[in-house]
Amino acid sequence: xTVDDLVPAPAAGGRAASAPLLGxxxxxxxxxxxxxxxxxxxxxxxxxxxxxxxxxxPAGHRRxxxxxxxxxxxxxxxxxxxxxxxxxxxxxLGAYPLGSCTMKYNPKVCDAVAALPGLTGVHPAxxxxxxxxxxxxxxxxxxxxxxxxGMAAATLQPAAGAAGELTGLLLMRxxxxxxxxxxxxxxxxxxxxxxxPASVTLGGYEVVTVPSDARGCIDVEAxxxxxxxxxxxxxxxxxxxxxxxxxxxxxxxxxVHGVGGLLxxxxxxxxxxxxxxxxxxxxxxxxxxxxxxTFATPHGGGGPGAGPVAVSARLAPFLxxxxxxxxxxxxxxxxxxxxxxxxxxxxxxxxxxxxxxxxALTYILVHxxxxxxxxxxxxxxxxxxxxxxxxxxxxxxxxxxxxxxxVLSASSLKRTxxxxxxxxxxxxxxxxxxxxxxxxxxxxxxxxxIEPTETESLQTLEALAAAVVRIVDDAHEPDGARRAxxxxxxxxxxxVDEARAARHLVPTFDARPPG
Amino acid sequence: xxxxxxxxxSDVAAMLGFLGLSSLDELFAAVPAALRLAAGLDIAPGRPxxxxxxxxxxxxxxxxxxxxxxxxxxxxxxxxxxxxxxxRALAGRSEFVTSYTPYQPEVAQGVLQALxxxxxxxxxxxxxxxxxxxxxxxxxxxxxxxxxGVAATGRQDVWLSHGVNPTWRDxxxxxxxxxxxxxxxxxxxxxxxxxxAVAFDDVGDPGVVVVAYPNxxxxxxxxxxxxxxxxxxxxxxxxxxxxxxxxxxxxPGEWGAxxxxxxxxxxxxxxxxxxxxxxxxxxxxxxxxRLPGRLVGETVDAExxxxxxTTLRAREQDIRREKATSNVCTNQTLMAVTAAIxxxxxxxxxxxxxALRSARGAHYCRRALLGVAGVEPLATAAxxxxxxxxxxxGADLAVERLADEGFLAGVALDAxxxxxxxxxxxxxxxxxxxxxxxxxxxxxxxxxVR
Numbered sequence: 029x030t031v032d033d034l035v036p037a038p039a040a041g042g043r044a045a046s047a048p049l050l051g052x053x054x055x056x057x058x059x060x061x062x063x064x065x066x067x068x069x070x071x072x073x074x075x076x077x078x079x080x081x082x083x084x085x086p087a088g089h090r091r092x093x094x095x096x097x098x099x100x101x102x103x104x105x106x107x108x109x110x111x112x113x114x115x116x117x118x119x120x121l122g123a124y125p126l127g128s129c130t131m132k133y134n135p136k137v138c139d140a141v142a143a144l145p146g147l148t149g150v151h152p153a154x155x156x157x158x159x160x161x162x163x164x165x166x167x168x169x170x171x172x173x174x175x176x177x178g179m180a181a182a183t184l185q186p187a188a189g190a191a192g193e194l195t196g197l198l199l200m201r202x203x204x205x206x207x208x209x210x211x212x213x214x215x216x217x218x219x220x221x222x223x224x225p226a227s228v229t230l231g232g233y234e235v236v237t238v239p240s241d242a243r244g245c246i247d248v249e250a251x252x253x254x255x256x257x258x259x260x261x262x263x264x265x266x267x268x269x270x271x272x273x274x275x276x277x278x279x280x281x282x283x284v285h286g287v288g289g290l291l292x293x294x295x296x297x298x299x300x301x302x303x304x305x306x307x308x309x310x311x312x313x314x315x316x317x318x319x320x321x322t323f324a325t326p327h328g329g330g331g332p333g334a335g336p337v338a339v340s341a342r343l344a345p346f347l348x349x350x351x352x353x354x355x356x357x358x359x360x361x362x363x364x365x366x367x368x369x370x371x372x373x374x375x376x377x378x379x380x381x382x383x384x385x386x387x388a389l390t391y392i393l394v395h396x397x398x399x400x401x402x403x404x405x406x407x408x409x410x411x412x413x414x415x416x417x418x419x420x421x422x423x424x425x426x427x428x429x430x431x432x433x434x435v436l437s438a439s440s441l442k443r444t445x446x447x448x449x450x451x452x453x454x455x456x457x458x459x460x461x462x463x464x465x466x467x468x469x470x471x472x473x474x475x476x477x478i479e480p481t482e483t484e485s486l487q488t489l490e491a492l493a494a495a496v497v498r499i500v501d502d503a504h505e506p507d508g509a510r511r512a513x514x515x516x517x518x519x520x521x522x523x524v525d526e527a528r529a530a531r532h533l534v535p536t537f538d539a540r541p542p543g
Numbered sequence: 544x545x546x547x548x549x550x551x552x553s554d555v556a557a558m559l560g561f562l563g564l565s566s567l568d569e570l571f572a573a574v575p576a577a578l579r580l581a582a583g584l585d586i587a588p589g590r591p592x593x594x595x596x597x598x599x600x601x602x603x604x605x606x607x608x609x610x611x612x613x614x615x616x617x618x619x620x621x622x623x624x625x626x627x628x629x630x631r632a633l634a635g636r637s638e639f640v641t642s643y644t645p646y647q648p649e650v651a652q653g654v655l656q657a658l659x660x661x662x663x664x665x666x667x668x669x670x671x672x673x674x675x676x677x678x679x680x681x682x683x684x685x686x687x688x689x690x691x692g693v694a695a696t697g698r699q700d701v702w703l704s705h706g707v708n709p710t711w712r713d714x715x716x717x718x719x720x721x722x723x724x725x726x727x728x729x730x731x732x733x734x735x736x737x738x739x740a741v742a743f744d745d746v747g748d749p750g751v752v753v754v755a756y757p758n759x760x761x762x763x764x765x766x767x768x769x770x771x772x773x774x775x776x777x778x779x780x781x782x783x784x785x786x787x788x789x790x791x792x793x794x795p796g797e798w799g800a801x802x803x804x805x806x807x808x809x810x811x812x813x814x815x816x817x818x819x820x821x822x823x824x825x826x827x828x829x830x831x832x833r834l835p836g837r838l839v840g841e842t843v844d845a846e847x848x849x850x851x852x853t854t855l856r857a858r859e860q861d862i863r864r865e866k867a868t869s870n871v872c873t874n875q876t877l878m879a880v881t882a883a884i885x886x887x888x889x890x891x892x893x894x895x896x897x898a899l900r901s902a903r904g905a906h907y908c909r910r911a912l913l914g915v916a917g918v919e920p921l922a923t924a925a926x927x928x929x930x931x932x933x934x935x936x937g938a939d940l941a942v943e944r945l946a947d948e949g950f951l952a953g954v955a956l957d958a959x960x961x962x963x964x965x966x967x968x969x970x971x972x973x974x975x976x977x978x979x980x981x982x983x984x985x986x987x988x989x990x991x992v993r
Contacts, residue, residue: 116653146603152817378817396589
């Protein structure tokens with residue numbers, strides 16, 4: 029036996045050690061860190077009789093091959109996921125100007141609320157007598173969301189924006205059907221988020237796309253030309269995905285209502301108009317909100333979100349049920365559940381992403397009417413400042429003030445240097461910023477969609493702008509295009525081979541090719 | 544201004560000056576004046592954090608949560624399993640909490656690798672090779688599975704076991720209004736699905752067959768019968784499984800499932816009044832190009848080092864738009880990361896132990912409750928963690944009486960499970976229930992159902 033036999037081999041795939049800040053080793057997977065016989069779990073002592081498995085589960089129902097997960101100690105588990113967290117950019121680390129996503133700071137008080145045992149410990153099927161606090165919370169949230177959007181009633185069930193969209197389209201369908209009408213088309217502008225057309229299809233409608241005009245807004249004449257009595261409604265984001273307010277919204281609303289259609293408001297960009305103007309006052313009938321965006325609940329690496337849908341009074345009878353309600357008019361009347369008469373039915377297993385809803389209520393109450401207006405004003409101020417600061421370095425395809433985000437273009441940069449929007453994004457990563465959204469909206473060539481949000485300071489905006497200017501300037505220097513195309517260097521991994529991931533699909537550890 | 548926005552008055556003045564504006568209101572010149580709110584929003588002005596927190600504490604105090612207030616015997620898709628401090632601590636790391644969908648993989652390897660590990664763990668639990676990076680909840684996963692099955696077979700008739708969670712069936716029915724899928728209810732007999740009750744000739748060949756394992760009543764279905772229906776008709780088999788019971792049960796993959804869906808709440812999430820939970824979705828390799836939601840794949844970076852990225856993106860709504868396989872964008876990533884941590888904590892032995900201990904508790908509790916005068920079993924089929932009873936009094940009444948005694952006794956069953964009567968109660972027992980708690984529950988139960 030040699031010393032080598034006594035020293036364990038390092039976990040395959042990298043160094044399962046500390047010091048992630050000192051090297052750029054890959055982190056082994058949980059499965060490579062696993063050592064048979066290790067464990068982290070500890071369970072309560074119960075004194076329940078220890079009946080063997082074969083007396084509990086008939087043979088034909090027992091697992092054939094034993095289930096193998098990973099076997100690690102609690103210390104190794106903590107090391108692994110902490111090192112993974114060190115390989116992850118986040119709002120708490122720095123500016124995250126990812127357009128359309130509203131990556132604002134997430135107040136920590138909301139984390140504390142979402143951890144209150146009186147909220148986390150409540151079973152969703154517990155009788156209403158045990159859940160009065162939750163029911164009151166949901167009713168209060170519904171009321172403030174209606175006040176913010178100018179609507180009459182809301183459902184809190186949809187778990188994210190796209191779920192809200194589909195819920196809204198089913199409300200639209202139910203409303204038309206209750207009037208004895210079968211309509212088949214829903215209009216969306218060409219600047220819409222991809223979720224809009226996907227939701228329209230799932231709602232059983234056909235998508236009719238209308239173009240934007242030279243000013244970046246919906247072309248009202250083109251809209252009128254597609255409107256007829258087969259149009260169930262229109263889905264609009266306002267401000268739209270170019271960050272521009274649809275100035276002709278009243279004309280759009282009149283035209284759509286004129287053929288008996290409904291207006292659906294995609295709340296993705298609601299942050300821009302909080303306390304300034306309400307979708308209900310613009311003529312919208314159905315509104316979804318993205319609480320993880322507008323009310324910072326936060327984003328969780330890609331959810332959980334929450335996508336409540338608020339509606340005008342004429343659509344309230346169709347809302348999903350059961351709804352939390354106060355049972356009577358007395359101020360101390362208890363809360364309970366009620367399902368609207370013509371409800372489209374449930375859209376969630378329970379009552380929505382409840383703990384996310386509690387976070388949103390907290391955020392709204394701290395801000396209040398004055399604070400929410402500040403949010404919109406400062407978000408729009410920050411976006412316009414960046415837009416003006418960067419115009420010249422990048423193209424501004426729509427030469428007019430923006431709302432909460434601006435869409436710039438690397439089109440000229442690409443033509444003169446070969447450096448694309450994607451390269452600018454990758455270089456920004458090694459400057460310490462998350463990149464803007466790139467290549468969206470689809471109607472802008474080499475788009476960079478920048479949404480700084482209201483929580484970034486002037487100093488941060490200037491640092492971001494200076495980084496973009498530096499990147500653009502360097503692209504014009506000798507060998508600059510190569511430097512941009514090889515970026516990033518300073519990130520946990522370099523540019524990732526996406527084509528290979530799709531061509532040689534490895535979606536699990538067990539699908540890895542041998543060796 | 545709140546403490547979250549950094550702008551000083553002089554910052555605002557300087558920024559407005561840079562833009563050639565004299566007031567913040569001028570930023571909104573594009574908004575027609577007639578539409579603008581003159582008096583602001585009709586909600587209260589902002590309040591300091593401590594005041595608002597106290598209000599939320601008051602609301603929380605008006606609930607009776609499980610724990611010291613109520614000993615939990617309720618399930619029906621939401622279970623009181625152990626969530627250790629280490630899971631909460633790691634899942635609460637702000638790098639996971641305050642990031643977004645990993646569009647820039649070079650700075651998102653943390654979330655991407657955690658999702659890759661999650662996908663691996665779900666694939667192993669479900670027994671099929673591909674799992675996505677999560678959906679909203681169990682019902683959303685079922686809706687997507689049915690959409691996949693219909694797209695794969697081109698047939699919109701869905702045979703849906705009555706043993707599938709009734710709220711999931713409600714959600715499926717809601718969304719069928721848009722897709723036009725035709726749902727056919729297949730009844731239960733003695734707790735498990737009676738496939739012979741559907742006359743093939745009357746409803747035509749199904750495109751999708753859905754069965755739950757264990758089913759809503761806690762009973763173990765003979766999934767082979769559902770598989771046989773699929774083999775005869777060419778339908779896809781969707782199995783709604785329970786990831787905890789999967790620690791000891793034959794996996795859906797071993798039963799021949801094409802698509803596996805489940806509710807992942809039991810993998811590290813608190814009861815939380817129903818959300819956020821975790822939709823589990825897995826399938827055989829044949830269907831990967833119709834997979835809904837995000838999928839993470841392993842690849843390499845420019846230096847050949849292992850790296851992770853979201854892949855097969857051409858399925859998704861932001862690229863395929865109206866032809867996408869699903870409209871999902873934001874899903875439940877933080878819950879998937881939480882589940883990966885929780886499954887890492889449990890590991891091979893802990894997963895089996897939780898399932899085994901839950902089954903022991905459930906069997907012990909069931910036998911004792913069946914000794915209470917007037918209490919009958921809802922079915923005699925084998926159960927694991929959850930079981931149905933018929934009571935000599937209304938189930939709602941029994942639940943309210945037992946809440947007064949400090950027990951959340953279970954979930955009152957829809958009358959469709961009990962011949963139109965409202966005397967059915969669904970009781971769940973997890974590994975957290977002690978013998979002393981169960982014994983005290985049985986004593987209180989004896990008084991409550993008189």
